[in-house]
Amino acid sequence: MPASSFRGRCFAAGLTAAAIAVLAAPAAAQSADETDAVTYHRDIAPILERSCQNCHRPESVAPMPLLTYEDVRPWARSIKYRTGRVGKPDVMPPWYIEKDVGIQDYKGDISLSAEEIALIGAWVDDGAPRGEPVDRPAVTRVVDASGWQIGEPDLVVKSPEIEVPATAPDWWGPMGESETGLTEDRYVAAVEMREVSTWEGPAERDTIGGLYVIHHLVVLPVGPDGRPVEEAGFWPVHEVGRNPDVFHPDAGKLLKAGSKILFPSAHLHSNGRHTRAQLEMGFKFHPEGYEPSRTVEIIGPATVELDIRPMEADQEFEAFSTLMEHTKMMVY
Ligand code: HEC
Structure with a gap:
């Protein structure tokens, strides 16, 4: 919701003058009663819809749903605290781009x-009042638990299924391979990866989130000859919480006819319940006959040796890589 769609009311004594100037303008038309209370339905629910519910819903990454007033009310104080942690690692929603430097339009x-x-x-300070459901603005964003963010994929490739006991040490290793079934070469316009899991039995222990077991998984498409498609370079990696990769319209990554996808390196983490899981990769293709005019590169910083000294706070390590030509950064 753009800031301009807030209805103004005098809710906080502590606001800066500038913020009051922005918010207070439309309030003149409203009566004192209407302007006083900030309510869940009118003011808070739209914020949660836009900024929280993608994670704070059943079957997603966050520990508790924030879909209804009953969900939200017990967490009110914690919500005030965590949304106020701007610039700190535990800020909610997780968003670490500084507000006062560099590009802001994402x-x-x-x-x-x-x-x-x-x-x-x-x-929250006012007791987190519910307000009237009729005051609720139209839903701005509908969260679909099963939906793909890139839209219905043209091709879905599933990794082999794995099983992770409720309590087990972390595990690293290869996770097999899967055929794509592609019968023609196609350029990929977007790729989204998600873990799909099922559980047996009750939770054996408390975990944070406790939904996923695949912490990360490296994916490597290879052609029918078993070799990586050279010009395609690296592919995005699956990681918990990672967004889909939507490539620039002039660029795409090649998936060959008869190719398969190797999963050479997984990190599995037990989630407290006996879990069967697999990774689904959803591909959106460019139209048939499409030829990219630009290339997609996945750039990481050079590796750095970590030599962490004991009992010493604030140690920093830096790694750099140089951009060798004019480059547009699409995903960070
Ligand atoms: C990208 C996913 C994501 C988004 C978006 C998100 N959260 Fe969270 N939230 C988490 C995860 C994961 C945790 C558990 C780890 C932690 O506490 O940091 C969490 C924890 C919390 C907690 C602490 C719960 C506790 O146990 O004390 C609060 C409160 C919270 N979120 C509120 C919010 C609010 C309010 C928003 C939106 C304004 C939001 N979150 C948006 C993922 C998210």
Whole structure:
């Protein structure tokens, strides 16, 4: 929701003058009663819909759902605290781009504005009132638990299924391979990877999240000759919480007819329940006959040796890589 769609009301004494100037303008038209209370239905629910529910819903990464007032109310104080942790590693929503330096205009920006953080704080301090459901603005974003963020894929490739006991040490190793079944060469426009898991029995122990067991999985498409498609370079890696990769319209990565996908390196982490899991890779293709005019490169910083000294805070390690030509960074 753009900041401009907030209805103004005098909710917080602690706001800066600038923020009050932005928010207070439309309030003149409203009565004192209407302007006083920040309510769940009118003010808070739309923020949670946009910025929290993708994770805070059943079957997603966060530990508790924030879909209804009943879900949200017990967490009110914690929500005020965590949304106020701007610039700290535990800020909610997780969003670490500084607000006062560099590019600010990002697609899918779920971060909260200073006004929204103040609004949540004021609501919690006021006892987190529910308000009237009729005041609720139209739903801005519908979360579909099973939906692909890239839209219905043209091809879904599933990894072999793996089993992880409820309590087990972490495990690293290869996870097999899967045929793509492709009968023609196609350029990939977007790829999304997600873990699909089922459980047996109750949880044996408490974990944070406790939904996924594949911490990360390296994917490597190879042609019918068993060799990586040279010009395609590295592929994105599956990691918990990673967003899909949507390539630039002028660029795509080649998936060969008769190719298969190797899963050479997995890190598995037991989640407290006996879990069977597999990775689904959803591919969206460019149209048939498409030829890219640019290349996609996955660039990582050079590796660095970590030599962490004991009992010493604030140790930093830096790694650099040089961009050798004019480059547009699409995903970070
Ligand atoms: C990208 C996924 C994601 C988004 C988006 C997100 N959260 Fe979270 N949230 C998590 C995860 C994972 C945890 C558990 C780990 C932790 O506590 O940091 C968590 C923990 C929390 C906690 C602490 C729960 C506790 O046990 O104390 C609160 C409160 C919270 N989130 C509120 C929010 C609110 C409010 C929003 C939106 C404004 C939000 N989160 C958006 C993933 C997310």
